[in-house]
Amino acid sequence: MKYWIRKFAICIVLLYNLLISSDYAGANQLSNIDVQQLNALPTVENLASADNNLAKNKKEDFCQFNEIVKRIDKLEGLFTLYCSGDSGKIYLEIKPEQLNKDYLAIVTLESGVGEKGIYSGLPLSDFIFYFQRVKNRLHFVVRNVKFRAESRPEQRSLARSFSDSVLYSLEIHTIKPDGKNILISLDELLMQDFPGLTTLLKYSLQADYHLDTRKSYLGDVNSFAENVEIDSIYGFSSLEGANLVTVPDSRALTLKVHYSFSQLRENTGYIPRLADDRVGYFITAFQNLSNNNAHESFVRYINRWHLEPSDPNAPLSPPKKPIVFWIENAVPLEYRDAIREGVLMWNKAFEKAGFQNAIEVQQMPDDADWQPADVHYNTIRWFNSLDAGFARGPVRVNPLTGEILDADIIVDANMVRSIQQEYHALMEANSSFTNGHFSQLDKNPCPGNLSAMFSKGFKAFPEQHLVDNDFCYSMESSDQAAMGALALSILPNTTPSSETMKKYVHQYLRSLIAHEVGHTLGLRHNFHGSTMLAPEELNNTEITRTKGLVGSVMDYLPVNIAPQGIQQGDYFPGVVGPYDEWAIEYGYKRSPSVALEGIIPESEKTFLEQIALVSPQPELSYATDEDIWDINPLANVWDMSSDVLLYSQWQMDNARFMWQRLDKGYLSKGESYSNLRVSFNRVLKYYFRNATLLSKYIGGQSFRRLHASDDTSWTFVPVSLLKQRQALTKLQEYVFAENAFSFSPQLLNQLAPSRWEHWGSSVPNNRLDYPIHDRILGFQSAVLRSLLDSDRLNRLQDIELKTLPGEALSIPELFDTLQTGIWTEVLTPGESKPISSIRRSLQREHLNILLEMMLDTNDTPEDGRTLAWYELRQLQKAIDVRLKQLSESLDIYTLAHLEASGDRIAKALNAQLISK
Template identity: 25%
Template sequence: MKLKLSIILLFVLVCSLVSAQTTRNVSGLTRHDGFIPFEWDESKGELLFELTPTAMQREFLYFTSLASGVGSTELFADRSTLGERAQLCRFRRVGPKVLLISENTGFRASNGSAELQKSVEASFPTSVLAAMPIVSETNGTLYVNATSLIVRDAFDLVGQFERPLRATNGNIRPVPAGPDAPKWKLDAERSVVDMDHTRAFPLNTEAEALLTFTTDKPGARFNQPDARTLSVRQHHSFMQLPESGYEPRESDPRVGYFGNGFQDFSRPYNQPIERLLINRWRLVRKNPGAALSEPVKPITFYLDRAMPEPIRSAARQGALWWNQAFEQAGFKNALVVEDLPEGADPLDMRYPTIQWTNRSGRGWSVGMVQTDPRTGEILHAIVQLDSHRMRTVHNYWNVLQPPSANAEPDPGIFSELDRADPRLTEDEAMTRRLALLTCHEMGHVLGLDHNFVASTFGRGSVMDYFAPRVKIRADGTADMSDAYMQGVGSYDKFAIEWGYSTLGNEPPAAEAQRLEAVVERWNKQGVFWGNFEDPRWNAYDDGTDPVTWLKQVMPVRDALVKLYTPALMRKGEPWSDFASRYALIYLFHRYGLGAAVNVVGSAKVPPALVGDGNKPFEVWPADQQREALNLLTSALDPRELRIAPEVWSALVPLENRDYADNERFKSPSGYVFSPQDGARAVADVVVGGLLMPRRIERLIAIHTEDANAVGADEVIDALVKRAAADANDPLGEVVQSSVAEQLMALAADETATPETQAAAYRGILASQQAIGTSNPRLANEIERFLRDPKNNTPKPKPSGAPEGPPV
């Protein structure tokens, strides 16, 4: 009887299990087939992933991004902003859940034994991104609730709220928001899967969520309509691994490519464990034997439909300039630009896009890529072009030529550009700049880093930042005909040849030898990539060297200052626009000054390998350092800093507007512009740059090795003498205060070496003697500092100059 009952119970149990695995209630579910098929349960608001046995065994790529943006320059969170890094993932079933595991690709044993690979894998952590409950199972296929994976702050927007971006000396960095800043959190009740943008395709599945963030302490407004609530759409991409056949390329420190870095524990002990595989697209020649061949599959980018004309045509033109460089690598028509298909999503992995990005203020344009973390192969990319850029450039043109007496206002977005240069049309001026901008950002999504030394060999790369090349004609008008570089440069051709050329099926030794020959050939022509520390590494310069560039740009700046008068204003314009444009002219030489500062106490340090013929270290010639120092101190002359009375009286405040203007000086005197503020801005660049602790220590180190070299005392004495020369002038007093206070800050800097602090103290004593009784406030400040440096170190006053690059 017991045996019979047991058999019956066993039969019932087996039938129950079979029924659970072969039947599925699909009522009310909407199914979508694709790489990861999914079903949508409308009644529960749940997204169910279908995971077959095959899907449970395979690895795949996972990317995050933002589908809608915040539109603020305080956050790197614009529409179609890509997440920080790609992730190699897999699914793993554990009991009633399926885990999404992100593999650790930063540590590998690429050519090691299976045992070594397992050892490395077990030595470093993975990341479980989600634990998804199993809803049902049918014939081994699992249906899991993926809602928690999609509806989460995977982009870490809360982290950006806590560390917003700030522009400091032209660099964008996150900084703590402060203890009184609002604290934001994700509101799960108001966050949902957005099925309008969730789709599946054969090679990729795209999912999206509408996320809502809230705060109980409104204070930071990121353009949201309600102060306590901010909602954005976050995107998730799941992609099949690329087909085999892509050949990764190891980086070379003499060519500027971004890359995927990792430690390889299978490398021999006498080789570096760190490896970097460059980021580049897969390009294969149709005709491998031809000197120039079309690719089997070109790199295709799509133009955002929101981009207006003539910018749209300019962007297309600038992007296609790169085909000039690809011909150097043996490819014809390697890059193709098409219109984004109607209804297509730029974040769909199938559509690399050149996008028009809108923000509440002037911001950056960027190029972002999504790569295979195993190989560095670029799979998808987004170029974001800042829509404010045309307005900033418009201001540049707007300050250079007076309006025609009979001119009628032009309501178009390019109005007045024709007045920049009577020999250049408005469309030509703007489209040249936008084409160059697009070409630069396209360089990033082809894998290239910046090359800020390229200005020293004749506009050698679009990956440099060039100041507008402005010349002054004999009649005093501004010549803008060659303002912006058009087409790629010599370095761009070098970099693309090195990164993309291949003969096919070359043995590794032969490939390395061929690539070495490419580097040496270009280097011998004076075409090279720079070291970030090299004094030639400067943004917004445009000369053979920083000293020559400053000598060229100073007269142009002075001429522009004379040209910029209230007569430039048009009837019907707000007078406040005059002040909004003024910084562009007054600080036109800002980057020339900064580049010349970098020469003082410097050495050329190009990336070099032993035996490649490049000098790895060369102190900058002392006579050129002294020439730079003379030019820099002359820029502090009150005659260079002065503002004409008719200009000063036209620098009026904004009308009653509810938004800030980041292009303007922020005057400490409120609505009255302070001339001292302009002088302080120039002094910040020159004095602050020359008295940096590391620069002073470099001067000391170089002078120790060469007694004829420029020393720290020589630089400090030059600043003190310049400050004392015009101490009775109101603007000279600004310079005097800047020099003395920067010296006191340097002397009290605990990170500075004793030698640097000693040089600063000698400068303070010299300043004290030069001041005498002419500046009682500063004399008293120095006296208190000398008695108690720790508690009396002055904090230099900010200049109020616009943050970030004004070009």
């Protein structure tokens, strides 16, 4: 009784203080106090500590806690939330046992602007955090998971050595009358730039935007037993705006961000699995400072789902809890079957790991009461953009164990839109077939950034970055698919029809989804995966539909276009490959030691080593992003077969045939010539991409991630001298030769640009006619400079020490072969003929490169500089001889070209002598 009398007396005193305070005029109308005023009420703990000055300054009144919570909605779950519909205020209640406890935050950009990297569905960040009470404030802290220790003394040392990140210090608005549960306002936490969008907008849009709190508010809120789901709508403003065409006024834009705060499950039986560099998984790594192994202090776990067999003793068992993917209800109906098949392709691989139907696919209902960003659902989402053209398969992982907790694949409609345009054009042509060919509508769906834009994501924690090429297909994937659709209507060994095009789109989308699902299962890219079959096997469906078209769908795969005279097979893989099955076995097969109590990851080493030992098998070859820097000609993007030399030649021959068809009245009556220009460019790009694959053989070496216990002892094997010489011969024939490019005047004069001028489509402000010389020289120059760059020359020089004498391509042979082929008109004895304009441009570029080398304007190795000097001397002599013998019979173009070239060489040689 005394307690309640004392409590009542304290309330009366505080009420009196409020009445006489000038800061709170009208505070005597307690029934009208709004929620914001009630936020500042005192706590029992403050009173108990006798901090009367603090209580007086903050005008707090713990008696009003119930007044706050009884007038607004209460959502109970992981955290109890109090939501006021009138004021929009949302309060979060934190219990004492929830302090200093780890939780997982997942932040997703739920709505974007559809342009320049700000796209719906992109992951922004995921991290572990905890709440920490410090005096009368509540700290929101991101935990540092990079360093760990096992013993108490080492843990104390870690705490002093490496800091967590206190992101926010929040005001404690009030405390329950029991003095335990804390109440904070979510506005203070989420109505500031929590995900770092200001930085993202500045980087992507090149404009200064600031968060306008007057336009920002909290949206839908849900609290469940294990997670809290919150939407925040952020209004951004900029005085000048950005160069955006997808919003009505770029001075103001709105972004929605979805937050999932979830509980990290404990004692689930999940056992982290140690990584092996021979098998391509994304990893969770930390430094174990308790580890006394001086050779390696890092511990690496693969990222994978927690799959357990329902019957551990059965060789093939359904999982206790399968991996379920939901197809978002925004996905167009005509694509859902292909997406479903792409997901389920992986069940074949899981059978090798002992799981039956490990993956399931369900359709999100149209009236679903949950959001795709909810951490409880793995979704395949569909979004639209002006310029994206990518798909991405990110996952959210427990950073302590590597367990995958959530996955959301996003696919831009532009990935298939250009193919669908081809399809609709074919349907129209079927009804008006007149000239023995089918119409072509090939518009670039993404007129913005045409470079390899792998993805646009943003991570505020622990680091900020915009490009992560481990998770996505680039624009090139949709270009490849559109190229195949173009081939369907041109090449004679295909049968173009609307039904054929539907099947083609189905194959492409199925393969695309399979690739992204592989990422969500933990797998990295395998750019060696496309080299499993010989070229002659690529269109044999008896092989490709059983063993697979490729060793791994985790490669960046081109469209498989059959060469002339060969019946077309599958354009894209329909089954996962042997590497995919092996990798899933490594990641998910149940270890016999799991049945033992006290199992630790290290106890699986012997079991995992037995799986990894078969890695030297050719069909299990693995090379990922950091392995493909121009060193391995079979570890590339957009290549195919075990003989890329032959495959690339086939594709360049296909391109030449397609140019011939484009030259023969290809367009339908009434069709714009700008469509012909787009098609011509697409074929030209395809041609040079395959030519670039040939250049990878020069100074190339195979690289395998082998261990000492594996069957072979060489991790590097140089490409044979024969293969390198064959590559140089093909480059001369298809890139540098005089007759490599031959287009009729009629075709070149029909390559008109689009004349539509409006948002999303701009008329070029440079030349209207087609710049054929510049386009060809640009491609030739790229190949030539790649062949003669310093890295390749250094590699060639090193390979001479790694092979027996006479088995390596020397730098002198490379220089001489290129010079002889490029300057044939000068260096070959016999009757002289005019040098064409394309050849003159190529020769000038070759001369520029040699002069740059000799004058040391780049980082060319010393032997390269002296050989450049030598080649220039030989060329100068040949030019002098040719001018003396045939100057009178040369046309003025050729004469001026040779005299100017000889003069440049002479001046450069003299300049070098003077400088020495």
